[in-house]
Amino acid sequence: MQFNQYDPGDFYDELFLAPGQPRPEAASLIERINGLSTLELQQRQQAAQNALFKLGVTFNVYSDNQGTERILPFDIIPRTLSATEWNQLEIGLKQRIEALNLFLGDIYGEQKIVKDGIIPAELVESASGFLKPCIGLKPPRNIWCHITGTDLVRDRDGQWYVLEDNLRCPSGISYVLENRRVMKSTFPQVFNRVNILPVDDYPGQLLETLLHLAPPGLPEPTVVVLTPGMHNSAYFEHSFLAQQMGVELVEGRDLVVADGYLQMRTTRGLKRVDVIYRRIDDEFIDPLAFRPDSRLGIPGLMEVYRAGRLALANAPGTGIADDKVIYAYVPQMIRYYLGEDQLLPNVPTYLCWEPEQLQHVLQNLDKLVVKAAAESGGYGMLVGPHATPAERQEFSKRIQASPRNYIAQPTLCLSRVPTLFDDAAGSRFEGCHVDLRPYILYGKEIYINPGGLTRVALRRGSLVVNSSQGGGSKDTWVVAD
Amino acid sequence: MLSRVADSIYWLNRYVERAENIARFVDVNLNLLLDAPVVMTQQWKPLVMTTGDLALFESRYGEATADNVIHFLTFDEAYPNSILSCLRAARENARSVRETISSEMWEQVNTFYLMVKDASQAQPLAQLPSFFAEVKLASHLFVGVTEATMSHNEGWHFGRMGRLIERADKTARILDVKYFILLPAVNLVGTALDELQWIALLKSASGYEMYRKTERRISPTSVAKFLLLNREFPRSIQFCLLEAERSLCQITGATPGIWQNPAERTLGKLRAELDFTMIEEVIQAGLHEFLDHIQAQLNLVGKEVFETFLTLEPTAEAASHSASQSASHSASHSASLSQTTAAVPD
Numbered sequence: 001m002q003f004n005q006y007d008p009g010d011f012y013d014e015l016f017l018a019p020g021q022p023r024p025e026a027a028s029l030i031e032r033i034n035g036l037s038t039l040e041l042q043q044r045q046q047a048a049q050n051a052l053f054k055l056g057v058t059f060n061v062y063s064d065n066q067g068t069e070r071i072l073p074f075d076i077i078p079r080t081l082s083a084t085e086w087n088q089l090e091i092g093l094k095q096r097i098e099a100l101n102l103f104l105g106d107i108y109g110e111q112k113i114v115k116d117g118i119i120p121a122e123l124v125e126s127a128s129g130f131l132k133p134c135i136g137l138k139p140p141r142n143i144w145c146h147i148t149g150t151d152l153v154r155d156r157d158g159q160w161y162v163l164e165d166n167l168r169c170p171s172g173i174s175y176v177l178e179n180r181r182v183m184k185s186t187f188p189q190v191f192n193r194v195n196i197l198p199v200d201d202y203p204g205q206l207l208e209t210l211l212h213l214a215p216p217g218l219p220e221p222t223v224v225v226l227t228p229g230m231h232n233s234a235y236f237e238h239s240f241l242a243q244q245m246g247v248e249l250v251e252g253r254d255l256v257v258a259d260g261y262l263q264m265r266t267t268r269g270l271k272r273v274d275v276i277y278r279r280i281d282d283e284f285i286d287p288l289a290f291r292p293d294s295r296l297g298i299p300g301l302m303e304v305y306r307a308g309r310l311a312l313a314n315a316p317g318t319g320i321a322d323d324k325v326i327y328a329y330v331p332q333m334i335r336y337y338l339g340e341d342q343l344l345p346n347v348p349t350y351l352c353w354e355p356e357q358l359q360h361v362l363q364n365l366d367k368l369v370v371k372a373a374a375e376s377g378g379y380g381m382l383v384g385p386h387a388t389p390a391e392r393q394e395f396s397k398r399i400q401a402s403p404r405n406y407i408a409q410p411t412l413c414l415s416r417v418p419t420l421f422d423d424a425a426g427s428r429f430e431g432c433h434v435d436l437r438p439y440i441l442y443g444k445e446i447y448i449n450p451g452g453l454t455r456v457a458l459r460r461g462s463l464v465v466n467s468s469q470g471g472g473s474k475d476t477w478v479v480a481d
Numbered sequence: 482m483l484s485r486v487a488d489s490i491y492w493l494n495r496y497v498e499r500a501e502n503i504a505r506f507v508d509v510n511l512n513l514l515l516d517a518p519v520v521m522t523q524q525w526k527p528l529v530m531t532t533g534d535l536a537l538f539e540s541r542y543g544e545a546t547a548d549n550v551i552h553f554l555t556f557d558e559a560y561p562n563s564i565l566s567c568l569r570a571a572r573e574n575a576r577s578v579r580e581t582i583s584s585e586m587w588e589q590v591n592t593f594y595l596m597v598k599d600a601s602q603a604q605p606l607a608q609l610p611s612f613f614a615e616v617k618l619a620s621h622l623f624v625g626v627t628e629a630t631m632s633h634n635e636g637w638h639f640g641r642m643g644r645l646i647e648r649a650d651k652t653a654r655i656l657d658v659k660y661f662i663l664l665p666a667v668n669l670v671g672t673a674l675d676e677l678q679w680i681a682l683l684k685s686a687s688g689y690e691m692y693r694k695t696e697r698r699i700s701p702t703s704v705a706k707f708l709l710l711n712r713e714f715p716r717s718i719q720f721c722l723l724e725a726e727r728s729l730c731q732i733t734g735a736t737p738g739i740w741q742n743p744a745e746r747t748l749g750k751l752r753a754e755l756d757f758t759m760i761e762e763v764i765q766a767g768l769h770e771f772l773d774h775i776q777a778q779l780n781l782v783g784k785e786v787f788e789t790f791l792t793l794e795p796t797a798e799a800a801s802h803s804a805s806q807s808a809s810h811s812a813s814h815s816a817s818l819s820q821t822t823a824a825v826p827d
Contacts, residue, residue, distance in 0.1 A: 054588075243580035254483050267639075
């Protein structure tokens with residue numbers, strides 16, 4: 001199927017420099033697709049979807065007690081990145097994670113960054129993810145954010161920006177691994193000819209990251225994955241990662257604090273657990289320390305953690321850095337802790353709690369994207385240029401009622417990737433907006449899985465890539481030069 | 482292995498086996514009716530009695546007509562032991578241990594469930610016989626896939642034990658129904674119809690052909706002996722006990738005959754009892770009473786397995802936390818997981 005009809009338009013296109021002119025890292029792929037008939041391409045698309053369904057790469061649909069599972073829509077045209085560009089991203093992400101980790105240790109410790117006047121104390125204390133019970137915690141090896149899934153976007157001019165940090169329980173890595181497995185059988189010739197960096201070492205790297213945290217002196221530490229249970233929308237991923245690492249997948253009711261240790265109930269009695277990869281939000285992890293209404297957590301777990309007899313990944317309290325007001329201070333953190341300039345920029349952010357910036361935001365609501373500081377996943381958002389005057393008015397009231405809870409950013413024009421459409425209007429390629437979520441592990445060193453999850457907005461013209469709002473995914477190829 | 486995981490594998494297998502046995506009961510009765518004289522009233526009530534849920538059935542449906550009983554036992558979503566409900570529970574249990582069982586096992590349970598669910602929406606009565614055949618086949622496939630793709634480890638033995646305990650219980654029930662419920666029609670004893678019913682009973686346990694090879698003539702005592710004491714036929718109670726005990730010993734590392742926990746003792750005692758029992762003694766003392774005794778002991782084994790391996794109460798503090806768990810567990814006989822709040826950012 002030919003790309004000769006495909007027009008990248010007035011956007012940054014990840015595969016094409018200009019109509020008919022692929023980027024060097026995408027050239028082999030485009031050549032291969034041009035050599036396939038429309039029918040062959042459709043069949044491969046169908047086969048890929050079927051394979052994902054059979055592999056069970058599904059997410060649960062809430063409010064459906066029939067046990068319905070769906071796959072995230074998958075498009076077989078991958079997104080490519082040159083290794084040179086990837087290396088730049090990698091360096092920028094490492095710098096960012098290092099600074100964020102130091103920030104977390106500081107904010108739950110001496111709070112030097114507050115005392116030195118870089119970040120106002122009231123912003124820290126009012127941040128939704130700031131957990132008072134975590135003050136004074138000393139996580140093993142001073143690592144707080146072991147697993148991060150940073151959301152990146154690229155604007156019309158090709159500049160990358162960090163959109164969100166996601167330091168709590170980022171999901172999606174299972175799609176990266178399974179999408180790749182499917183793509184290898186979709187375009188084996190391209191994989192033969194082009195050097196695409198492999199992603200399969202993620203489970204091994206994750207296990208090493210977790211083992212690195214185990215209390216010292218244990219010959220064989222026990223690592224587990226803690227899931228809220230099979231009704232959680234990301235249950236497949238929890239199960240998949242436990243299986244790939246060869247560790248137990250546990251629920252809160254499998255665990256109990258006994259004799260000062262966290263233990264799991266096995267058929268041969270209680271067995272000590274040393275490291276938990278938690279896929280439960282920190283506020284649910286121990287009803288005695290955090291939310292008393294949590295039925296998912298383990299009473300007394302935090303006491304064991306404080307005593308250094310258990311490691312948690314991620315450490316509790318990391319959610320503070322996901323607050324969008326705190327996010328705006330990452331450039332200052334990098335300068336403060338590392339003495340460096342930020343390599344991978346934030347999206348320019350207006351903080352509504354500052355009166356001058358608030359005025360600017362209110363006067364330019366039709367140009368800006370407004371976000372609630374504590375929300376994620378595309379909720380609590382106003383996309384100014386697409387909103388009605390009434391909606392803008394409504395948001396203006398909300399912002400003025402609690403300026404601390406809102407930030408505003410210019411509307412970016414996300415880059416696009418050609419995507420296969422096959423409907424009543426025929427088969428064709430259309431550009432769709434994408435973002436990128438690389439997965440970063442902070443263990444002995446910082447490891448970043450090459451590429452990451454490319455989420456794609458499959459509704460025409462849409463900028464929202466979230467799966468709840470019609471988003472899908474693509475494989476991401478980092479192509480060696 | 483995790484207690485919860487062992488429990489889920491155990492119940493996964495019990496539910497698949499239970500669904501298969503219900504299909505057997507219904508299927509055989511359908512066949513039997515085709516041979517029965519037209520004047521005879523349809524015998525559907527004994528089928529419900531087999532399940533032990535007659536009171537529930539009567540309160541919901543009233544009269545035991547063919548349609549009512551078949552719907553109750555196969556597609557009634559509100560009845561926890563219908564074929565559909567069993568498969569749903571089996572699938573839920575499988576889904577909660579997907580990282581432990583093989584993906585082939587998961588696929589087979591999933592396919593099995595979807596097949597039954599589709600049938601429940603179509604349900605033309607004329608196609609029922611083929612449906613019950615499919616249920617039996619799907620269950621056999623699951624057992625075969627489990628045998629061939631899962632390591633024969635602790636979890637596998639828990640699953641096998643669950644399947645065999647369930648099967649022994651169902652064989653006891655079906656034998657009891659024929660002997661206790663159908664026999665009192667004194668004027669029918671020894672008639673052609675009586676023999677047909679005994680053949681139907683054997684067939685519902687896939688035992689007719691194997692029976693002929695060992696016992697030849699059809700007689701109530703011989704059929705009871707075959708289904709109760711035969712050591713080689715895989716659906717006889719004694720065979721199930723012998724193999725369940727073997728799995729239990731594999732799990733604990735015990736030697737048969739030397740018990741270390743209540744589950745080993747009760748199961749070993751029951752197996753030994755059957756080892757040295759003659760069918761004539763049983764008939765003399767009353768088959769119904771003996772089958773009741775076996776079912777009670779099997780229930781006790783199930784309870785003791787649960788208490789020995791699947792619940793652990795390390796401290797008084799933790800006891801209150803998990804007591805409710807085990808209560809909800811044994812009540813629903815499935816991994817009834819509380820609906821969780823979403824805890825994952827999009």
